[in-house]
Structures are given as C-alpha cells and as structure tokens.
Amino acid sequence: MLDLDKLAHMLPPRVRNALDAQIEALGVLTEIRDPRVLASLAPSGVRGLLLHRGKQGVPTRIRASHYAHFDWTYPTDFPEMRMLYDRAKSGQWDSASLPWSTDVDPMNPEIPIAPDYFLDFSALEGMGVTLDARERLQLSHSIIAWMLSQFLHGEQGALFAAAQVTEAVQFFDGKLYGATQVMDEGRHVEVFHRYVTEKLGKLYQINDNLFVIIDALMSDGRWDMKFLGMQIMVEGLALGAFGTIYRGTKEPLLRQLLKMVIQDEARHVHYGVLALREHITKSLSEKERCEREDWAFEVALLMRNRFLMYELYEEWFEGRITRAQWRELVLGSPGLREFRDVMFTRLMPNLREIGLLSPRIVPHYERAELMKYSAGAAANELTGEQMISDLDRVA
Amino acid sequence: MLSSLRALKRDLAAIATTLGASRPSPVVQTTRPVPARAHRRLRVASIVRETADAVTLVLEDPAGAPIRFSPGQFFTLVVPLEGEVIKRAYSASSSAADGQRVAVTIKRTPDGRVSKYLVEKARAGDSFEVLGPSGSFTPVPATHERLLVLVGGGSGITPLLSITRTLLATEPATRIALVYGNRAREDVIFWDALESLATTHGPRFRIRHVLEQPSAGWADPAGRLDGEALARELDALGEPDGPTTDYFLCGPEPMMRAARACLEGRGVAAARVHQESFAAAHASAASAPTSPQLVTVLIRGDQKQFVVAPPRTVLETALDAGIDMPFSCTVGGCGTCRVRLVEGHVAMEEPNCLTADERTQGYVLACVARPASPCTFEVP
C-alpha cells in the first residue's frame, strides 16, 4: 500500500484518481475473508463497483432466483406477526397529509435543511479549498440532495425486496404483514421522490456501494438472506440515517416526513427480528448460522466504511483535492460519526437478538470498535414512538 | 442478442470511466422546485365570537409549519358543504408578524351559504384545505415617516386590521388613521381590539367611527360612510394629505365608489388609492358552456393541449394535466392566473379582479374561465 501511494504521487492527478477508485473497489472485495461470503457478494461487487450498473443511464434489470412459497391452508402460524400486521394496518398514513405547501428554500441559512456538520469546512480550507457563504449553502444543498437521493434509491430497493420477501417467507401471517410493508415502501418512494424533485430540485445517481447491497439482496435466492440484508442491515442503516437527519434538520416538512417514515421503518425492523430469530435459532445448522454471521459482519463493515459520497466529490472537488483527501474529510466529519453511532446503536442489539452475535464473531466486532453498541434494546422491544421520543430527547 | 450487445457496450463504457474516461454527471436530474402555492390543510386552533354575526377563526398548521403572508392578503378556504366543495376568500385579520398562525374573520352575509356555515358551525379542531396567501392589497414596507389612511365598512375591516396590527408593531415611523363605517355600535367587529391598539400606540393610531344608527349620546353625526362623511372625518383627523400618504379602501362597493370620488376631489393621485373588493366571482348558469373544448396553452416556449369539460375551469384542467400554470386564490380575486386569450371565446365568472384595461388587452383569469369554443391561451 505504501509503495503504491508513493507511486501514485508521481502520476498525473487524473490517472491517480482513477487508480484510487480501482484500488478502493478491489479493497472492498479483498477485505472479505470468508470465501462463501465473497462468493455471494463478488458478482454484485463487480456489477456495482466495476461496471457501475446503477449509473449507466438506463433502467437496471436484476434477475431474481427465489421461490415463491404458497400455502393453500392459510395457517395462523405466527401470532406476534399477526399483531404486527394489525398494528401496520392502523399505522397507515396518507402521504398527501404531509404539509407539502411548506416553502422549502435550500438557500435560506435561517432554516438549514441538513445539519451543517456533514462536512468540516475548516478541514476543507486546510486542503486549500475556501468556500464563501453562498458556496457553502450550495454545497449543503448538494449534500442533502445526495443523501435524500440515496434514501430514495434505498426505498426503491426496499419496495422490491419487501415484495420478494412477501413471496418467499414461509409464515403466512408474515405474508399478510409483508403486504403492508410493500405499501409502506411504495409510500416512502413517493414521499422521498416528491421531496427531492419538488423541494430540492436535484436527484443524484445511486451510490455504487448501495447498488452492491441491493443487487446482492435481490439476486440471492435464500429468503433469510433477503431478510437479513433488507430488514436488518439496510433498514438499520436507513433508521440511522433518518434519525440523524431528523435530529438535525430545521425544515418542518422534512422533519414531519422523516417522523412518519421512521415509525414505519421501526415496524419493518421489528418484523425482520421476529422472522429471523425464529429461523436462525431453530431451523439453521451451525454452519449455515456462521455463514449468516460472517455475512452480516462484512456488510456492517461495508456500511461503516463505504458511504463516502464520491458522487459529491465528482461534482464539486474533482481536480481541486484528491479522492484520498476527500475520504479523509468525510470520514472525519462529526455528522458521519453521529450517523454511525445512531446506525450501530440500532443494528447491534438486533444482531444479538437474532443470534448473529455469538462469541466466535465478538472479537471481530471488538476490533472494528462496534461491540460498544450492542447493549441497547432490539427492535422487537422498541416501538416507533419510542424511537422518535429517543431522538427528540437527544435533539 | 442485439440488446445484450448494447448492454455489453454500456458495461465497457462504464469500465472506461473508472479508468479515467469522462463520465456522465452524478446528478441525474434537476427540477425546478415547485413553489408552495398548492393546498395546505390548516386546523382551527381557536374561535372568537366577535359580534352576533361574525367569528374569527385562528388557523395553524397541524405540523407546526410557519404561515407567512403580507398584511392585507387573503386566504382561500375550501369548504365541503352539502356534498359540494365551495371556495371562498377571507382576508387575514391578524398580524403578519406572528409567523405561526393566521386569523380570518367571517361575517355572515344574508343567505350566504359558506359564511352562515362558518359563523354557526365552525369549531376548534376543525380543519380546512386552504390556498394562498393571495392578493396585492398590501402596503409597501417603509422606514420613512408616512401616513396610511384606511377606510373600511363592515367586514371590510379585516385586511385593514391586519395592516394596522402589523405595521404598528414593525414600522415605528408609520402612522395610521382609520375611518370605519358600520350600521350600529353592536355591529362593529373589532371595537375593543381597535380601542386597545389606540391606547397602546397613542398618536400613531387614530380611529373615527361612522355609525348609521348610533345609540343615544353618540356625539358625532349619524349616517352612512359616504363621500361627504369621509371628507368630514378626514378634516376632523386634521392630517394633511402628502406624497407619502397612501389610502386603503375595503368595504361595500357603493362606499368604495364614494370614497374614490371624494379622494379624487381632494386631489389625491389615483396611484395612492388602493382597494380590495369582497365581491367574489360567481358562475352564472346562463353563460356556462355545456360542451368539452380543446384548449392549447403556450407556456415558456412550449405548447400543451388538453380538453376542458364542463363544469371544470381552464386552470383546474391544466393543473391536472401536470402543466405548471401560475395561480393562487382560484376564486378570481388575485390575478395570479392571468393569461392572454389568443384565440377563441371563454365564459368568465363575474365579478372578478380583472381591470378594464386588462380586459381590452385580451386577458382572462384561468381560474374562473371556461372555454365556449376551442381556445388558445398564452401564459405571460
């Protein structure tokens, strides 16, 4: 790595940046130690990181390979899921009831949409880039538009994954519940798309790393992997991200929008925990359980290290600072640190609850400094209202 | 086969970008943010009974979003009533400096459907779809010494009170004189509120009441607020007219006509006289078109076509078709939806806020216009 760095410095900046991107893409794959996990993620990694399938400007087709599970006897087989289904039905809300008439002005410094700590402007100055007040507002506008664009793309993934999971899951009560989640995710796509286009006016391409995760989930035939990926990992990530912005935004429409979405997502994660706890602790062999445990660990690292907003770098700073400097800037920003805190505070207790935090994996999480998050309440012990009041309390 | 070849080409091009070839912008799409002029739902936070015939509804956003307007502007309430959805304009009567709430004050009109319903049936906790704010009956903000003369009759006090409340609080150099005409003392909607403003702000705010049927002991002459009465009250105020004096009139049509004539007689330039008419547009069944018509709209260099079927208006149909036409009040009261009729005939609800000049130049209001033949409109 050191030698490569030295070599890189002798190259023209454009080539140096291209090389950095290559090394990074490779890094994602070589970081994965478990060969089975590598095998399940590598094809998606190639499609996302190398072929940039999400950025080719045409619709993406991903082949599904799961079985739809029918049951003609309609069993009542999971009372807790049945309860969740009832709660989900009464928890439906109309996207038209959000205060859409709110005037959202991304250039109004009095009502910042994003908390201003997602980039450290003084560190940026240290790299020789000084932005005036107006440029800072424009950059903040780009940052929030980038984040909400990624939420939107994530919701599209969630919509299709929820539909797949509804087909594949073997609990009949889970299928009924799943139908409400499909509706929820459709509504999330609608509200984020409307906010991004009507209020922010700027839609970004899907981030390559997010594409990899979605691609892997959609193409994996095993229903519990879809659950683990979507309901635990991606929804956990989403809850972290939504929570951070909910806490930091001063814009009333976005705040209300996120409040409603967070309460839906809390149900979704709860569902994931119920289904997987049952499945992982009762029907999987130890070998299969270990594979899930490793997979979750790798994806957790991917999520911790890899959402680096390179699309913003390309738009704003390419040619002014290097990709490596950008990475340093983003990883060091207080906003991203908070984002990681909220995300793993939600995620780790859930992994514990579903049985994917056994003593064999704990040292790995410890080395990644993630164990400290594992003590809190899991999603099945936590309602959406509690999550909102937690966030309100810290705010 | 061909499609997989194309897919391969795209993959190769994508790899090339990683190797440093130029790549498409990471921003897929930029859209023009939609200004906030669509419906919003506001909740009645509280109700104040002002007189036997008038109530004030204090409205707020259930999500706590701010409510902004300029003093003198009005909001359009959308009221579902007897299976119909009826829109009516009501001026803000509260201070625009509040930011969180707006009050509208409604006086029952004889046989008036919506006003009767709101005065008798509205309750705290009700919520309504609301459009706006709309209208340009609003003083230009100023920091210099100036006088505003407000002339109101009956429910026409509402925008004048909002102007008074707002400017007394925010413009220390503005003085306000109000001449307010009513039938009797018990019809005066904001008697106490006006008295207390006068007490608080002393010489900056003075009121002259004109009553048709005053009770015994009323010192001033009784009668309608006509031209003669206005001249008398202006003299009594002893405020000389000057180039920084502006006049704001709001009340029944005869009162405003008389006031304009009186001011003209006193040499006040027409540009310094502003007025708001509460006479709202009503569809007349006689002239309403009965068959669907093809409509073409020329907007920002683009041409769009759609069919307007009765009883829908040009504006309603255009918005449904996704065309971004400007509008605000949707009841013919603000002029935001003004378009030029290039070709064809329309029936418009009358009265509305178009001036005689605008009519001769071929302007119509899309929100109260229904095509009577194939039409082409140009959005300015």
Ligand SMILES: Cc1cc2nc3c(=O)[nH]c(=O)nc-3n(C[C@H](O)[C@H](O)[C@H](O)COP(=O)(O)OP(=O)(O)OC[C@H]3O[C@@H](n4cnc5c(N)ncnc54)[C@H](O)[C@@H]3O)c2cc1C
């Ligand atoms: C810009 C604007 C601002 C307004 N602000 C206010 C306000 O602050 N407070 C308020 O109380 N009203 C206000 N109005 C009037 C209000 O919009 C309604 O027109 C009024 O409440 C009557 O509606 P309605 O449904 O009760 O009567 P309708 O059922 O529509 O009419 C009943 C009968 O009364 C007649 N009529 C209708 N309106 C009037 C009128 N204004 N005067 C005399 N006769 C009438 C009709 O021709 C009909 O014969 C405003 C109107 C406009 C255009």
Ligand code: FES
């Ligand atoms: S929208 Fe106000 S007059 Fe048409």
Ligand SMILES: [Fe+2]
């Ligand atoms: Fe969602």
Ligand SMILES: [Fe+2]
């Ligand atoms: Fe979800």
